[in-house]
Amino acid sequence: MLDETDPRVTAAAEICASHAYDPAELIEILHELQDREGYIAEETLPAIAQLLNISRAEVHGVVSFYHDFRREPAGKVVVKICRAESCQSMGASKLIARICERYNTDLGTTSRAGVTIEQVFCLGLCAQSPAAMLNGRFIGHATEEGLDTAIVEALS
Ligand code: FES
Structure with a gap:
């Protein structure tokens, strides 16, 4: 029923x-x-x-x-960071760790501030590794500082 x-x-x-x-x-x-x-x-x-x-x-x-499926509602800001080969070779794991630490959250969960950080496997932006996507917007050559600035803007 x-x-x-x-x-x-x-x-x-x-x-x-x-x-x-x-x-x-x-x-x-x-x-x-x-x-x-x-x-x-x-x-x-x-x-x-x-x-x-x-x-x-x-x-x-x-x-x-499938990692794509979310089990809880996402935050206001969803950051997807690519972890496929090209991005991995350009420091994606370190970038993920730093962003998670900065927002005091884990991959796949949502921080108190409303930031959900997820890993993906290739965004089709390999030439601009490490690549990320923030609320559907592509970000190439992603850095911790650049992502943080974009997150803060998206939260405001
Ligand atoms: S490997 Fe990261 S965008 Fe393709």
């Missing part, structure tokens, strides 16, 4: 219906749900499993496996 009083469950149901309840489209369904709701709420997982006639473990496994 779906909890139709929960708008997140209703959204999941609408998206599943638009994909004809096809379990092969689970990843696309989850992406659409995240685009619409901002994250994949725990409460939607049983509903999706029921609607697609697959196990909860299967839905949970996909959500857990």
